[in-house]
Every structure is written in C-alpha cells, then in structure tokens.
Amino acid sequence: MGDIVETKPVLYSYWRSSCSWRVRIALNLKEIPYDIKAVSLIKGGGEQHCNEYREVNPMEQVPSLCIDGHTLVESLNIMHYLEETRPNQRPLMPQDCFKRAKVREICEVISSGIQPLQNLIVLIYVGEEKKKEWAQHWITRGFRAVEKLLSACAGKYCVGDEITLADCCLVPQVFNARRFHVDLRPFPIILRIDRELENHPAFRAAHPSSQPDCPPEVAK
Numbered sequence: 001m002g003d004i005v006e007t008k009p010v011l012y013s014y015w016r017s018s019c020s021w022r023v024r025i026a027l028n029l030k031e032i033p034y035d036i037k038a039v040s041l042i043k044g045g046g047e048q049h050c051n052e053y054r055e056v057n058p059m060e061q062v063p064s065l066c067i068d069g070h071t072l073v074e075s076l077n078i079m080h081y082l083e084e085t086r087p088n089q090r091p092l093m094p095q096d097c098f099k100r101a102k103v104r105e106i107c108e109v110i111s112s113g114i115q116p117l118q119n120l121i122v123l124i125y126v127g128e129e130k131k132k133e134w135a136q137h138w139i140t141r142g143f144r145a146v147e148k149l150l151s152a153c154a155g156k157y158c159v160g161d162e163i164t165l166a167d168c169c170l171v172p173q174v175f176n177a178r179r180f181h182v183d184l185r186p187f188p189i190i191l192r193i194d195r196e197l198e199n200h201p202a203f204r205a206a207h208p209s210s211q212p213d214c215p216p217e218v219a220k
C-alpha cells in the first residue's frame with residue numbers, strides 16, 4: 001500500500017454544462033472531494049477543442065474525470081463508475097433490478113434522447129434563427145416521455161423515495177428547459193421533483209451559479 005499516492009480527483013467541467021453538472025451532483029452526494037479544472041466551451045471557439053484537452057477527451061466535450069489513476073469520459077459512464085467503486089457511500093442506484101432499470105431508463109431518455117439534441121454543437125449547426133424553436137421542440141418531446149415514465153415510478157424523487165442517478169440527470173435538464181423558455185406547466189411531476197431537490201446541499205453546490213468558472217454577473 002505504501003507507494004499508492006492518493007490524489008484528489010479532478011473534474012474537467014464547465015459551469016453551465018448539464019452533463020458536467022450531473023457528475024458534480026453525484027460526486028457531492030457521495031461526498032467525494034474533487035478539484036475542478038474549468039474548460040470554457042465558448043472562449044476562443046471552445047477550449048474543449050484544443051489539442052491538450054483532446055488527449056483527455058477525444059469527443060472534445062465535458063465532463064472528464066481523473067480518478068483512481070484513470071481518466072474517464074461520458075457523464076453516465078462516470079456516474080456508474082462512482083456507484084460501482086463506492087457503492088456504500090450514499091448509493092445512487094436502487095437494490096431492486098426493476099427499479100435499477102427504471103433509473104437507467106430515465107437517465108437514457110435524458111442523456112441520449114434530449115440533451116444531445118440541444119447541445120451547443122448542435123445548436124450552432126442549427127443556426128441562431130432556429131435554435132430556440134429547435135431546443136424547445138426536442139426538450140418538450142422528451143419531457144412528455146419523462147413525465148409519463150415518472151407517473152409510474154416516481155415517489156418523492158424520480159424512482160421511489162431515494163435520490164438516484166435519474167435525479168442527477170433530471171435537475172440539470174429542467175434548468176436547460178427553463179433556459180430555452182420551454183412551457184413546463186404540462187409536466188407537474190418533473191416540476192415537483194425539481195422543487196424537492198433545488199435546496200438539497202449536494203444539488204445546490206453543483207448548481208452552475210456556485211461554480212468557480214461562473215461569470216460573476218450570473219453568480220450573484
């Protein structure tokens with residue numbers, strides 16, 4: 001054991017990236033201390049595209065996490081790694097196989113079916129004129145599915161009464177929905193869960209406005 005040097009995990013993160021935010025919530029819930037290396041997605045066309053960062057993450061996206069001597073990319077993959085390596089530090093997956101499947105289902109609808117369609121690179125491609133309507137369309141379509149799924153499995157949170165990875169995905173996506181002025185009135189369960197979690201310390205500390213790279217005029 002003597003020569004193992006425990007280094008603090010490093011999260012490559014951008015304050016307003018919903019995928020970085022998911023991982024920040026999971027790290028906070030599991031009480032894993034970490035340092036943030038801010039990657040600006042907008043400065044100079046995006047620091048994620050520079051050669052140095054491409055070595056960390058070939059998809060040129062955030063987040064990436066250096067932990068346990070490894071570098072991992074893709075937010076859901078990172079969250080599952082945290083869960084598998086630290087299952088007893090505030091479990092974020094239920095024990096029951098069906099409930100686990102429900103958690104993964106909601107995570108996937110958001111992380112594959114909604115977020116990528118309203119991601120910055122896609123909106124740049126869609127163009128300034130159409131981007132708001134585009135983002136609203138795909139978030140609304142996805143939230144219809146999420147609301148329907150939640151009507152069958154939600155308790156206090158997305159799946160039952162314990163916080164899971166599904167909640168880590170939902171809250172940042174609700175923020176994005178508000179950012180694009182999506183009408184959230186048709187989604188009462190989503191809104192209730194979001195309200196339930198907004199003041200939770202782990203969620204508050206992960207919020208974009210609490211990040212070291214949040215512009216001061218937004219942070220206040």
Ligand SMILES: O=C(O)/C=C\C(=O)CC(=O)CC(=O)O
Nearest residue numbers: 016017018019041115119120
């Ligand atoms: O400050 C910016 O406008 C740049 C990027 C983002 O918000 C992050 C995204 O691309 C969307 C997302 O995380 O889902």
